[in-house]
Amino acid sequence: MSDSDQVKKIDHARVKALVTELLEAIGEDPTREGLIETPRRIANFWREFIEYDAGKLDTTFSAVKHNQMVAVTGVKVWSMCEHHMLPFWCDLSIAYIAEEKVLGLSKFARIAHKHAHKLTLQEQLVSDVANELKEILETENVAVMAKGEHLCMTMRGIKTPHRMISTALSGKFHQSEQRMESVSYTHLTLPTNREV
Numbered sequence: 001m002s003d004s005d006q007v008k009k010i011d012h013a014r015v016k017a018l019v020t021e022l023l024e025a026i027g028e029d030p031t032r033e034g035l036i037e038t039p040r041r042i043a044n045f046w047r048e049f050i051e052y053d054a055g056k057l058d059t060t061f062s063a064v065k066h067n068q069m070v071a072v073t074g075v076k077v078w079s080m081c082e083h084h085m086l087p088f089w090c091d092l093s094i095a096y097i098a099e100e101k102v103l104g105l106s107k108f109a110r111i112a113h114k115h116a117h118k119l120t121l122q123e124q125l126v127s128d129v130a131n132e133l134k135e136i137l138e139t140e141n142v143a144v145m146a147k148g149e150h151l152c153m154t155m156r157g158i159k160t161p162h163r164m165i166s167t168a169l170s171g172k173f174h175q176s177e178q179r180m181e182s183v184s185y186t187h188l189t190l191p192t193n194r195e196v
């Protein structure tokens, strides 16, 4: 396990104090009934978000058939945009071509959640998930696609609901035919109008 895989710890007391200060700075009274527990709740949220433990990620099995594509779609995660510290969600489609190893099904979700539980961007998220899969499966043949909505665009700024698509394709998925197949597959299988 590398250092970057260690679960980070937050300074809960400091987050609480900062939220109290934030409430004051936006003209609120942090001692009023509705807000009295808010700093603690928000500090609890950050603890839950940052100290997320994805569990065991690398349970693999021997591949039954070589050169077979395995894809898992509709893996929904919530994350937090590092530019605005506002939430975004995305549905991930994750595919790889099995060589020696195949990955346990729940591990796709664990890997996706692990990389979503930090301040990040959707582009970074797909790339982090792809890199982790490459390392575990010892293959370059990995594709990760995400379609998401970012509250920093929906509830602020241009205030427009949208879907953003980002991809991380490598190995055989870079080759045009495979690329077309994987991209069209994603378009077909990802919901286009799911409400959150």
Ligand code: ZN
Binding pocket: 081, 082, 083, 084, 085, 086, 150, 152, 153
């Ligand atoms: Zn943003």
